[in-house]
Amino acid sequence: MKRRGVRAPRPARLRPLDVLRLGGTGLRTRPLRVFLSALGIAIGVAAMVAVVGISGSGQAEVDRRLDALGTDLLRVAPGRSLAGERVRLPVEAVPMIRRIPPVRQVAATGAVDAHVYRNDRIAVGHTGSLQVLAADRALLPAVGGQVRRGRWLDAATERYPAVVLGATAARRLDVYTPGTRVLVGGRWFAVTGVLDPVPLAPELDGAALVGGPAARTYLRFDGHPSTVYVRTEDRAVAAVRSVLAATANPGRPGEVQVSRPSDALAAREATESALTGLLLGLGGVALLVGGVGVGNTMVISVLERRPEIGLRRALGATRGQIRTQFVTESLLLSLLGGLGGTFLGTLITAGYALARDWPTVVPPWANAAGLAATLLIGAVAGLYPAVRASRLAPTVALAGS
Structure with missing residues (x-):
């Protein structure tokens, strides 16, 4: 019989540092299994990072080659008046064009008699x-x-x-x-x-x-430019071109000739679109494969330790503490594999780009997405078996040994 005024003992609360130590205990006691599990996770993340990195490096190489074709170069030259006479650009054309925000470089030549x-x-x-x-x-x-x-x-x-x-x-x-x-x-x-x-x-x-x-x-050069060369930001070529005539000669914009953007600019945009789609598609597939590997590894890892769960329950651990322990272990294992995978994927990308003489490009979002995905999948994969095992009676869990 319960005595009046006597409360049942409360289970001890785990501090965050205790949770980390408890979650890390399972990693330290099974180093080989931890290494193999983390290796599986790392391979999945490395595959995603390498696919995205190699695709990004290839795109950077395409951009570098297209830059040599002058995709961001526009020319401004004097046109003809309504009477068919040759006109001149104002002497102030160059400093006025330089004021356009997306313009990076402006230079001019002037015809000398x-x-x-x-x-x-x-x-x-x-x-x-x-x-x-x-x-x-x-x-x-x-x-x-x-x-x-x-x-x-x-x-x-x-x-x-x-x-x-x-x-x-x-x-x-x-x-x-x-x-x-x-x-x-x-x-x-x-x-x-x-x-x-x-x-x-x-x-x-x-x-x-x-x-x-x-x-x-x-x-006896009069100072009037005959050709103005304008370098702009790639994304703003069309916008800059639309205002160049009015900027170079505000009084007579209709008497200014502005070259159209290079055909290579259209090729750049088409290539970027195709490579972006390829990058996202391949990265998604690699991430899916890595996620399946993470989930499979964590489910097996948690189910193997049901007897341990039963013993801890018999010693007074609550269901919440069991869940917290194994979710923390899952997150630590996923973090370990994710960090190794991002490093390995970056190394693979750098090696491949170096062999092809490409610039090495690993988008930061690829590493962030790899880590976030492994943590999310690790948490989900570790939570479900931990919840299921924590609901078992201690005797049933111990009988699993």
Whole structure:
């Protein structure tokens, strides 16, 4: 009989640190099983991370190759008036275009009324179809050009009689050595560099490029740009193109020609869409396979220890404590396998990308999704058998041994 005023003893509460220690006890007492279980989990997560990482690295390589085609490069040039006359861009066109937020680089060239000759013994009419252009210092990076010999225009040489020859111009003038003098607009200019061919701006190959300040001082350049090269963010090419004409010449936007985005931009968007679908599909399949492996491992792990559950119940452990113990163990095991899987998947991706000379790209969401999925699946897979076993009477659970 129960005495009045005497309460039944309450089970001891487990603190969070006690829960972690209790959950880790099962991992420490069965190291081989823990290693094999964690390995199964790690393989599933590594498969997902590697699939996503390799797909992302492949997409980055495609983007890198398409960048070489100038998908983000737009050209602004003067058009013609309603009367059919050639018009000019304002001198302020470049700084005005530079104010557009998505624009990353702006550079311009200006046509100069002059010709370039190898020496003063060449007939005036034998121009070789070469033109003289006043160029910004930012021109070469904007169009992705490279200097074959010598150097590009800088703060010093752009103010003095110095010229950089395009690849075609150097060949027709038979000038390849920096320091050679050529005749530009009746004045001697020193060649400071020779360019490689510029695929994104082939018009520069047949030009002699002079710094803007020097062109104004020695060649009577009026400062009006004839072509403006604009580099924008990939996602904003169409938006920038729609405002370029009004920005370059607010008074007469209809007299401005703006190139349409490169066909390679459409190819980039189609490729990104296809690779994104492939990435999500393969990543989902790999995650599903890994999840099945995690669930199977945790169900077997919990069912194997029913006798232990019966013993702890006989010693006074509550059903809630049994559930907490095995769910915690499931989470710790899943976390261990998930961390190993993300590291292994990243390593596989880096090795594959290095072998193919690709940039290594592992999206952070892939690692986060792998860890979150293993924890979620581990919790679900550990909870159901733990709840079922905790409902068994101690004698029935012990009889399972």
